[in-house]
Amino acid sequence: MITDPVLLRIGQVVQRGHAGEREAARLEMERIWEEIGGEDGDPLSQCTLAHALADMQDDPGAELAWDQRALAVAALVTDEHTARAGVELSAAALYPSLYLNLAECYRKLGDLDRAREYLAHAQDTIGALGDDAYGQLIREGMQTIADQLR
Known part of the structure; x- marks a missing residue:
């Protein structure tokens, strides 16, 4: 079960986006990105947030850019990161x-x-x-x- 507060918050915002509050969710995710340090933050948080932010983009080019960020930072995520956050993967x-x-x-x-x-x-x-x-x-x-x- 996920225990990391940032990942839990991202999950809540994703749910808002899927419930029809897409623009509000995208803006909240961008705030979280700044809060976690953007490119300098925790790799698992960065990867998760960039992956989620990609899904909230209307422009396919912007979606691609966020998905590329997620993939780039995934190389820094270890099993220790996922275990510490309570991620079962x-x-x-x-x-x-x-x-x-x-x-x-x-x-x-x-x-x-x-x-x-x-x-x-x-x-x-x-x-x-x-x-x-x-x-x-x-x-x-x-x-x-x-x-x-x-």
Whole structure:
């Protein structure tokens, strides 16, 4: 169970965004980004927040930029970070979703070769996820994008 207060706050703001308060959620996430130190903050918080902020963007280019930030900082996240925050996933389990989101961004932008490249990365890393609801969600997302890229 997640115990890190920043990650819990991000989760609450994400829920607001999904409940229709997208603009307010995006602005709150940008405030959190500044509060956690932006590019100099905790890597797990940065990765989680950038990943979530990408989903709140209306412009695919801005979405891509946030997803790229999330992927870049993911390399700094360790299993110790996830365990300390109460996240039940390994650091490696972050990658399938990060790659999936990048594949979707590139698909939206019409760069189908890059979309396929990132979908392949997602497929290569999916073994880090279990056969639970989250793993199924990511697998279904991968199938959806694969179908759209055909």
